[in-house]
Amino acid sequence: MTEYRVIDTPEGLAEAAERIAAGEGPVAVDVERASGFRYSQRAYLVQVFRRGAGVFLFDPPPIGDFAPLQAAIGDVEWVLHAASQDLPSLTELELRPPSIFDTELSARLLGWPRVGLAAVTEQALGIVLKKEHSAADWSTRPLPQAWLEYAALDVEHLVDVRDVLAEALDEAGKTEWARQEFEEVRTREPKPLRTDPWRRLSGLHQVRGRRGLAIARELWQSREALAQEKDVAPGRLVPDRALVAAVLAAPSSKAQLAGLKEFNGRASRTQLDRWWAAIDAGRTTSDLPPERLPGGDTLPPPKAWKDRNPEADARLRTARPAVAALAERVEMPTENLLTPELLRRVAWEPPHDVTPEAIGDALRALGAREWQIELTAPVIAEAFVHPVQEPADAPGESS
Structure with missing residues (x-):
C-alpha cells in the first residue's frame, strides 16, 4: 500500500506548489470536512492531483496561507466532484478556481443513473473506489x-474521469450546457442568512405559544454560541430533541431540568447553568417571537x-x-433541465x-x-x- 504523507507546513506547501505548477493539464481538487463533528465547515484536508506531479494532501489549519498553491494552479481548470x-x-x-469542470454535474447532464463519485468513476473508468470513510471526522x-x-x-482518477465525461458531453451536444452550469456554480453567491434559524429545531412544531418559542429560541442560541466557541x-453537544423536551417539560427548577431523562x-x-439561564431568559423576555413568520417571498x-x-x-x-417529457427527451433529470422552483414561480x-x-425573460430574471x-421557454x-383545467367536482362530491 502506498504510504501517504500529509503536508502540514508552509515550507512543504511551497515545495509541493512548485511541483504542481510544473505538472500539466487540469488539476483535480477535493476537500474533506468534519461535518457532523465540528461547528465550522472549514477544510481539514485538501487533496490535489495533477498529471506529471502526482497526489498531494494538505492539512489546512497548520499551513494557514495557501497563496503558493493558488499561484500554482490559479490559471488552469480545476476538476471537482x-x-x-x-x-x-x-x-x-x-x-479560487478560474474555471471548473464538475464531474457530478456532468454525469447528471448526461443522464447517468448514479452520480456519486464512486459510481461515476466506475462507469467512466471501470475502477471501483472504496467509500467507507466519507463520514469520518476529518479533524482527527x-x-x-x-x-x-x-x-x-x-x-487520483478524477482528471481521467473528466476526460471521459468531456468526450461524452461533446458527443451528446451538451458541452455548452455544461460550461454554463459550471460557471453558474463557480460564481454562485452564498445564500443569505436564514431568518430565525432557530425555527429549524427538529420537533419545534410540538411547542405551542410565543412564550414556549421564546424559550426554544434562547436554548438554541445558547447552544449555538457554545458550539461555535468549542467548534463542535x-x-x-445537546440534540435538538433534548432542547425541545426541556421546553415541553417546563421544569420549575434547575434540579428538575437535570432530572429530565430526555435532556x-x-x-x-456539565453546562446546566447555561441551559437554566437560557430557560429563565426565555421566560422573562418581552421580545416574544411570532408563532409564524410572514410568508415573504x-x-x-x-x-x-x-x-x-x-x-x-x-x-x-x-x-x-x-x-418532464422534454427532460426525458434530452436524457437528464428534470431538476437539471429546470428546477421545480423556477417553474413554479x-x-x-x-x-x-x-x-x-x-x-425566457422571466426565467432569465429568476x-x-x-x-x-x-x-424550456417554448414548451412552457x-x-x-x-392550460388543462381540472374538471369540477360532480354534484355531491367533495374535494
Missing part, C-alpha cells in the same frame, strides 16, 4: 493511513394552488409534465404576454441559464397558452 459542496471551504482558504489527528488512501483516490457540531448530550449536565405549496390561484394551478399542472406569476421570448431558457409558453 459536486463543486458546490467544496467551493465554500476552498474560498475560505482563498483558493493524526489521520489514519486508510483514510489518507481514501482521500488520495478521490482525486451543535447536535453533538441528554455531551454538555447537558415563499410561494404556497402547490396543493393549495387550486383554491388560492386556480389559473396558476392549471398552468403548473400543464407545464410540469411537458417539461413563472407559473404563479407569468409575464403579461405569454410568448417564448417573454417566458436565474435560469441560457441553454435552459432556449429549451405552449403549456401556459393551453
Whole structure:
C-alpha cells in the first residue's frame, strides 16, 4: 500500500506548489470536512492531483496561507466532484478556481443513473473506489493511513474521469450546457442568512405559544454560541430533541431540568447553568417571537394552488409534465433541465404576454441559464397558452 504523507507546513506547501505548477493539464481538487463533528465547515484536508506531479494532501489549519498553491494552479481548470459542496471551504482558504469542470454535474447532464463519485468513476473508468470513510471526522489527528488512501483516490482518477465525461458531453451536444452550469456554480453567491434559524429545531412544531418559542429560541442560541466557541457540531453537544423536551417539560427548577431523562448530550449536565439561564431568559423576555413568520417571498405549496390561484394551478399542472417529457427527451433529470422552483414561480406569476421570448425573460430574471431558457421557454409558453383545467367536482362530491 502506498504510504501517504500529509503536508502540514508552509515550507512543504511551497515545495509541493512548485511541483504542481510544473505538472500539466487540469488539476483535480477535493476537500474533506468534519461535518457532523465540528461547528465550522472549514477544510481539514485538501487533496490535489495533477498529471506529471502526482497526489498531494494538505492539512489546512497548520499551513494557514495557501497563496503558493493558488499561484500554482490559479490559471488552469480545476476538476471537482459536486463543486458546490467544496467551493465554500476552498474560498475560505482563498483558493479560487478560474474555471471548473464538475464531474457530478456532468454525469447528471448526461443522464447517468448514479452520480456519486464512486459510481461515476466506475462507469467512466471501470475502477471501483472504496467509500467507507466519507463520514469520518476529518479533524482527527493524526489521520489514519486508510483514510489518507481514501482521500488520495478521490482525486487520483478524477482528471481521467473528466476526460471521459468531456468526450461524452461533446458527443451528446451538451458541452455548452455544461460550461454554463459550471460557471453558474463557480460564481454562485452564498445564500443569505436564514431568518430565525432557530425555527429549524427538529420537533419545534410540538411547542405551542410565543412564550414556549421564546424559550426554544434562547436554548438554541445558547447552544449555538457554545458550539461555535468549542467548534463542535451543535447536535453533538445537546440534540435538538433534548432542547425541545426541556421546553415541553417546563421544569420549575434547575434540579428538575437535570432530572429530565430526555435532556441528554455531551454538555447537558456539565453546562446546566447555561441551559437554566437560557430557560429563565426565555421566560422573562418581552421580545416574544411570532408563532409564524410572514410568508415573504415563499410561494404556497402547490396543493393549495387550486383554491388560492386556480389559473396558476392549471398552468403548473400543464407545464410540469411537458417539461418532464422534454427532460426525458434530452436524457437528464428534470431538476437539471429546470428546477421545480423556477417553474413554479413563472407559473404563479407569468409575464403579461405569454410568448417564448417573454417566458425566457422571466426565467432569465429568476436565474435560469441560457441553454435552459432556449429549451424550456417554448414548451412552457405552449403549456401556459393551453392550460388543462381540472374538471369540477360532480354534484355531491367533495374535494
